[in-house]
Amino acid sequence: MDDIEIPQYFICPISLQIMKDPVTAITGITYDRDSIQQWLSTGKNTTCPVTKQSLLADSDLTPNHTLRRLIQAWCTTKGVDRIPTPKSPLHKNHILKLIQDLWVPQLQLKSLKKLESLAFENEITNRRYMVETGVGKATVSLIVRCFREARTDGLDGALNVLHCLKIPNDEVKLLLTENYDFMDSIIWILEQEMDNHEQVKTNTVIVLKAFIQAASSNLLERLKPEFFQVLIRFFKGGISQEAIKATLHVLLEACPSGRNRVKIIQAGGVSELIEMELSMPEKRITELILGVLDYLCSCADGRAQLLAHSAGIAVVSMRILRVSPAANESAVRILSSIAKFSGTSEVLNEMLSVGAVSKLCMVLQADCGENVKKKARDALKLHSKVWNNSPCI
CATH class of the missing domain: 1.25.10.10 (Leucine-rich Repeat Variant)
Incomplete structure (x- = not known):
């Protein structure tokens, strides 16, 4: 059909394709029904695309039977697949x-x-x-x-x-x-x-x-x-x-509800989320998992559950600078909460050994938001005496 010249008035002004179900708006312009309905369905488009006049609802669309029959007859004459009569x-x-x-x-x-x-x-x-x-x-x-x-x-x-x-x-x-x-x-x-x-x-x-x-x-x-x-x-x-x-x-x-965070933690949510991230790392899923963990780690029991998992700190650290800005923000906040509220000697040494401290240092040099860099900087300063002899510092 590419080498057949289609009459201009058979073509929808929106899709620029031959019309299958032509309807005429109150502005006098004819469109393919699917195209104009899609245009109006967003709620943002309330005008005729051609005349820019108000066109508030598709109830103002009238089937153009004459044009449809002309298109069907033209298709038959040209040996093109005939468009079906719409329901x-x-x-x-x-x-x-x-x-x-x-x-x-x-x-x-x-x-x-x-x-x-x-x-x-x-x-x-x-x-x-x-x-x-x-x-x-x-x-x-x-x-x-x-x-x-x-x-x-x-x-x-x-x-x-x-x-x-x-x-x-x-x-x-x-x-x-x-x-x-x-x-x-x-x-x-x-x-x-x-x-x-x-x-x-x-x-x-x-x-x-x-x-x-x-x-x-x-x-x-x-x-x-x-x-x-x-x-x-x-x-x-x-x-x-x-x-x-x-x-x-x-x-x-x-x-966002503190009560719900407690209920999720009590249901074993933190450890299950970590297991899921280990089993199926996928960008959008990772963003969502880290977003939920960020909320849960604002609670002491949530941080305790993450620290109790052998891969908790490691998996959060590994996702920094590898997924997206949203994932970076959530992961850095999680590590910041752990450093601030759960920073025992054992935890701080684990953060060092699994690369969490290195990642926080890398955040300071990367193209990250200022709030993310501030969280990383504050966490590093908070325990600088412990981490000071580390090569990454």
């Missing part, structure tokens, strides 16, 4: 009917499969309609009901649908208020054995991550010790990297 736009009443069917036992699985299919069929319009008509609320209620009735049928479908939807944070907060045991439901799911085990568990922690990020500080304060115990055990299950990252995000969101 009719999804109607909200259809989604409402599927929501009603969720509560009819014999129709529930069929309804979930249809909702999942609609979510993947059109990631912009369909998903937005699904959120607006209450699919998120319905699937959350279904998940909680399964938890209360201790049954797993339908859970994988509900989680798939919920995973697809981008529910606004305000609505998530409302859902958590109305379903106070939703977090318990999610943790319960992580403990269950189900078909398609890895995908279900991955979707579960991704949903948990989205809800935790929108949760209020009061809800985060009320998370139970069992919540963190299950998450820490979850690390050992051989799950996907996507699930590990989501779980680490959950821990990171919970860590």
